[in-house]
Amino acid sequence: MRILLVDDSALARGILKVGLEQAGFQVVGLASNGQTGYELARDLVPDVVIMDINMPVMDGLTATQKIMSDCPVPIIVFSSQLDGPASFSAIANGAIDIMHKPSIAEYNNPVFIEEFRKKIIAASEAKRIFFSGSGFSSPGRAVSAHDRAGTIGLVVMGASTGGPVAVSEILAALGPELGSGIVLVQHLECGFDASYAEWLQGQTRLKVSLASEGPVPGPGCVMIAPVGVHTVISGNSIQLEDSDPLFNQKPAVDKLFSSAAAVYGSRLLGILLTGMGSDGAAGCADIIRCGGYTLVQNKETASVFGMPKAAIELQAASEVLSLSDIPARIRTLCGGFPL
CATH class of the missing domain: 3.40.50.180 (Methylesterase CheB, C-terminal domain)
Structure with missing residues (x-):
């Protein structure tokens, strides 16, 4: 499964890349801001995008909206913002799921990696919905x-x-x-x-x-x-x-x-x-x-x-x-x- 990581922390990107590859995923792209993330999502067509929210140049909310408008792909919001609705604003913009971003020290925790793996698999099964209005x-x-x-x-x-x-x-x-x-x-x-x-x-x-x-x-x-x-x-x-x-x-x-x-x-x-x-x-x-x-x-x-x-x-x-x-x-x- 092909993954695109979008996070402004080079350390976070590096540790997550290693963990996800050890879990059997292929990390096909790394981006440090939403604009680059949008461009890579458009060009690489990954199976799942992992999207941070607070980033320079373009934030994750805007990048999610642009990706889902122009080149839709399942997006998991990777957020440390527990005390406000920003993560769910990303959901409203088209993201499929949210995962709490722990401290970097926890990134190699097998429990965290396993939960992340399950989230990615579930997201990869999702599809963009066009409502038919009939049942x-x-x-x-x-x-x-x-x-x-x-x-x-x-x-x-x-x-x-x-x-x-x-x-x-x-x-x-x-x-x-x-x-x-x-x-x-x-x-x-x-x-x-x-x-x-x-x-x-x-x-x-x-x-x-x-x-x-x-x-x-x-x-x-x-x-x-x-x-x-x-x-x-x-x-x-x-x-x-x-x-x-x-x-x-x-x-x-x-x-x-x-x-x-x-x-x-x-x-x-x-x-x-x-x-x-x-x-x-x-x-x-x-x-x-x-x-x-x-x-x-x-x-x-x-x-x-x-x-x-x-x-x-x-x-x-x-x-x-x-x-x-x-x-x-x-x-x-x-x-x-x-x-």
Whole structure:
């Protein structure tokens, strides 16, 4: 796999190049600023670009936007900015994922290299999406979305690679009149959850916050599962559970979905979006088994089809929809109240 590294630190570039090559990747280009990174991405057509944010000449946000406009290729933002939404601005500009930039002393850490390897592989499977605006229903479901209109008491949502943009597209199309609250698990690097919630708040009229122990979110509100604990539903309340990771994820989508299904039954809507692996598939199956309803993103609009595909293969998708069709279905199922 061919990698382009864009970082203004010569030391960082050198150490990362060695680590990535030892992990089996081919580093085909090195750039010290966004302008050079853009030019190399255009000329070399790498499989994945690793992009720093703060650089001279042209920053990573602008370079990401130019690359995705002129010569699209999967981009991973490599950022130390944990306390602000800049990294997610790069996601809005077209980057596929974010990875926390550790201290240079950690670059040779085998755990870091392995996590980086997984991120790169997931990014390489992503594709640039052109929304078709059409979906299709999964066959064999006896109860339609129309029959369920206005019956949903809680929405649970899960996403991984490619998820920040997909989630923002959905939430941007929903308003505070939405008749149900939403709890979201987005697989994120440790430390990015607060800045993700801050960035997401700027994309929607819904009220967005990090989840904490207490009541589930009310109508028109979204709670983001914090990184480092599982977010589960128990007795109409949110609990933060410090148990082992599931699918190497903490929080895990399955933990949220399955616990919510046991409480809400037929009044639960589960939404599974883009991501690598199978987290959320078993949770969707539990939602169906308990009488709930699931919406799964289709292959044509999912950056990475792994998680949705796993749910579909388990016959755990009530409907398989394009990303652009999901908000309207949410509004139908959740109903609303006058502002």
